[in-house]
Amino acid sequence: MSILIYSDKINLYGELISAGKLFKEGFGGEIIGLVIGANNADQVNNIADLGFSKILVYSSEGLNNYNPVAYLKALQEAIGEFNVKYVLMNSSYKNKILSGLIASKINAGLIVDVSKLELDNGKIIAERPVYSGKALAKEEVKGDKAVLLIKPGVFKARGEGGTAEVIQRTIDLSDITLELTEFVPKAVEEGIKLDEADVVIGGGRGIRKKEDLEMLKELASILGGAWGVTRPLAADYGWASEWIGISGVSIRPKLYIAAGISGQPQHTSGIRESKIIVAINKDSEAPIFKFADYGVIGDLYQVLPKLIEKLKKIKEG
Numbered sequence: 001m002s003i004l005i006y007s008d009k010i011n012l013y014g015e016l017i018s019a020g021k022l023f024k025e026g027f028g029g030e031i032i033g034l035v036i037g038a039n040n041a042d043q044v045n046n047i048a049d050l051g052f053s054k055i056l057v058y059s060s061e062g063l064n065n066y067n068p069v070a071y072l073k074a075l076q077e078a079i080g081e082f083n084v085k086y087v088l089m090n091s092s093y094k095n096k097i098l099s100g101l102i103a104s105k106i107n108a109g110l111i112v113d114v115s116k117l118e119l120d121n122g123k124i125i126a127e128r129p130v131y132s133g134k135a136l137a138k139e140e141v142k143g144d145k146a147v148l149l150i151k152p153g154v155f156k157a158r159g160e161g162g163t164a165e166v167i168q169r170t171i172d173l174s175d176i177t178l179e180l181t182e183f184v185p186k187a188v189e190e191g192i193k194l195d196e197a198d199v200v201i202g203g204g205r206g207i208r209k210k211e212d213l214e215m216l217k218e219l220a221s222i223l224g225g226a227w228g229v230t231r232p233l234a235a236d237y238g239w240a241s242e243w244i245g246i247s248g249v250s251i252r253p254k255l256y257i258a259a260g261i262s263g264q265p266q267h268t269s270g271i272r273e274s275k276i277i278v279a280i281n282k283d284s285e286a287p288i289f290k291f292a293d294y295g296v297i298g299d300l301y302q303v304l305p306k307l308i309e310k311l312k313k314i315k316e317g
């Protein structure tokens with residue numbers, strides 16, 4: 001029996017293998033990593049020491065860009081060959097399509113957007129946000145097979161060392177019913193990604209205009225981190241392409257500075273794994289202060305520039 005781990009982002013294998021270890025402890029078996037696409041084949045070295053017993057690399061030409069029908073075939077082959085019972089993937093738009101296809105093919109229980117996962121006496125129990133984050137659903141997988149899509153940041157990345165056996169595979173895609181005719185990659189913002197950053201500077205509606213996000217960006221750059229916002233700034237004002245929180249990106253930095261953020265549960269659910277939280281808010285009653293390790297009651301337009309100036313001086317020596 002095997003536990004198969006597939007991620008469409010190479011940096012998330014470390015988190016997924018932590019979930020895989022949980023399954024191995026509970027059910028036994030071996031943990032196999034799956035990499036699909038020639039574009040990723042050279043990145044296999046980056047994950048070879050995470051603790052997989054094997055890494056399967058499917059690198060046929062038709063797999064170079066995401067095609068759910070072709071990827072499904074690779075997954076199906078891997079599952080059949082290695083008697084896979086549990087498939088763990090990162091929760092992403094592409095994987096949601098893929099997971100639905102594969103779960104129906106192998107008759108497995110499927111849970112997407114997993115924000116908490118536990119094994120209770122052999123039962124697989126997961127929590128996931130529903131109704132756009134208004135509520136949490138607790139679900140149990142019935143049957144002996146599961147496909148689980150885990151949100152980034154839910155598990156800590158854990159490398160166990162060791163060297164995986166790398167197995168190269170090609171597959172015949174001549175019977176594939178869906179052909180990819182054009183692939184236009186999305187423009188990505190430069191800088192450190194929110195879910196990978198050790199330091200995150202978050203801004204909320206206390207920020208009055210888009211240009212003032214520069215303060216967050218400057219502080220993030222000084223501290224070698226990323227910047228992010230609450231949902232209204234991204235979804236309502238369009239100032240950023242993503243937001244921090246239960247319906248956005250979950251973060252787990254060593255330091256999170258929340259400036260002008262009230263601390264609503266939908267936001268704090270996505271920051272609860274942060275090691276140290278510093279809140280800057282002019283309202284001493286703001287709920288974020290109950291959540292924070294350190295609080296500054298004050299105007300972010302005074303506090304942030306002073307903090308930036310001070311840190312710059314420290315950096316300059």
Ligand SMILES: Cc1cc2nc3c(=O)[nH]c(=O)nc-3n(C[C@H](O)[C@H](O)[C@H](O)COP(=O)(O)OP(=O)(O)OC[C@H]3O[C@@H](n4cnc5c(N)ncnc54)[C@H](O)[C@@H]3O)c2cc1C
Nearest residue numbers: 132204205206230231245246247260261262266267282300
């Ligand atoms: C279905 C659903 C899903 C959601 N998912 C998310 C999510 O994933 N992430 C998320 O963030 N939100 C989410 N929300 C929105 C969430 O409920 C809150 O509305 C949002 O988090 C509030 O953002 P905020 O803290 O920036 O704004 P506000 O709640 O308006 O707070 C602004 C804060 O800034 C302070 N402030 C104002 N001026 C200053 C100043 N000059 N200096 C210092 N402090 C100042 C105020 O005192 C206030 O506390 C969701 C909502 C719904 C309905």
